[in-house]
Amino acid sequence: HLRAYRASLLHFHADPAFAEHAYCWHEDGLLLVDGDKIHAAGDYAQLAPLLAEGTNVVDYRGKLIMPGFIDTHLHFPQTDMIASPAPGLLPWLETYTFPTERQFADPAHGREVAEFFLDELLRCGTTTAMVYCTVHKESVDAFFEASEARGLRMVAGKILMDRNCPDFLADTAEGGARDSEDLIKKWHKHGRSLYAITPRFAPTSTDTQLRLAGELAQAYPDTFIQTHVSENPDECRWVQSLFPASRSYLDVYDSVGLLRQRTMLGHCIWFDERDFARMAESGAAVAVCPTSNLFLGSGLFDFEGADAASVTLSLASDVGAGTSFSMFHTMNEAYKVARMKGSYLPAARMFYLATLGAARSMRLEGSIGNFTPGLEADFIVVDLQATPLLARRSAECNNLEELLFALALLGDDRAIGATYSGGRLVHQRAGMT
Ligand code: GUN
Ligand code: FE
Structure with missing residues (x-):
């Protein structure tokens, strides 16, 4: 018909x-x-x-x-704290993000926010997104229930976070891995839903938690992996002190098997040549988050360095640090960031990155894009x-x-x-x- x-x-x-x-x-x-x-x-x-x-x-x-449009990195629980003022990533997490995410222990709250969030994405023309939930298992159920009610192709996962965060948001290495596996069995490839193993970022996970995430990623090779990397100079210094044996921030994830196809890494700003080369080699992709990076003052993405290594790129809003759900706004600021670094993004490339390019970066080109x-x-x-x-x-x-x-x-x-x-x-x- x-x-x-x-x-x-x-x-x-x-x-x-x-x-x-x-x-x-x-x-x-x-x-x-x-x-x-x-x-x-x-x-x-x-x-x-x-x-x-x-x-x-x-x-x-x-x-x-x-x-x-395909938005490869954003946080549904941060919808109500978008445009919250703070001088940079770490104060912003402490002051706004953690208290806001605490509310998702309540499943009714999660459902209500998920409904608004998905309607907002659709209003902006985004039909697929890679979404962070909170540490609470229930937040993932709330999200996928709302997305399946709309028939959407969505990727999401429970945040893993077992240190350097408030007690009310901490899981444990074993508990987080068990919950993630339960959620994979419940939601991955259920309807149009797909699961992403989601360590928040290196500072909030112990070695054990990252290692278990890597094992899960190997046991379920067609799931996604998403996390943050090399976003902000203070964060990078913190990671260096927490993981002194690692060559670089990216290497923390690499050493536990978290770099593979279907890995989507947010930001990737403070990368060197070896990091970009390793991205390309492993098949991991970058979620470029310009409105977030400008808002928090995190830095300017190096399109030239990424292109020189043939790294796969995609565009992302990173709401709530990002300042808009619109992929037009995301293109607008990506364009200006590229100009500030001496690069140039043709419109053809920006629309490609927000559609087929993103689908390819997620190995979903057989389904969407x-x-x-x-x-x-x-x-x-x-x-x-x-x-x-x-x-x-x-x-x-x-x-x-x-x-x-x-x-x-x-x-x-x-x-x-x-x-x-x-x-x-x-x-x-x-x-x-
Ligand atoms: N790094 C760790 N958590 C977050 C988050 O929620 N947002 C951003 N932008 N960066 C992070
Ligand atoms: Fe983010």
């Missing part, structure tokens, strides 16, 4: 014969969806004649349909007329790169007219038909 959507179509070629971020563009396009899967994407003139008589075509002409037939039908309808300025500016664009660049720099949640997940409408902006 096909549904059809007419609009301009944008996605990225999966075929390795094309350059990594080569646009696939159909000015007058048609997207065909069969149940929850992509059936075809192409020119309207070519595909329309193949439609059965009487097939309803949803008319989104003048708008742009593209794959839903572009409009290859058979992939899951997660897509967004972008409205370039959403604001007076965006409408006026986009009318002046001479080519697709200019148009997408203006959208990346000027866009926000208002530009997301509608969001579809698994072929179902899960968000529609007021006034959109």
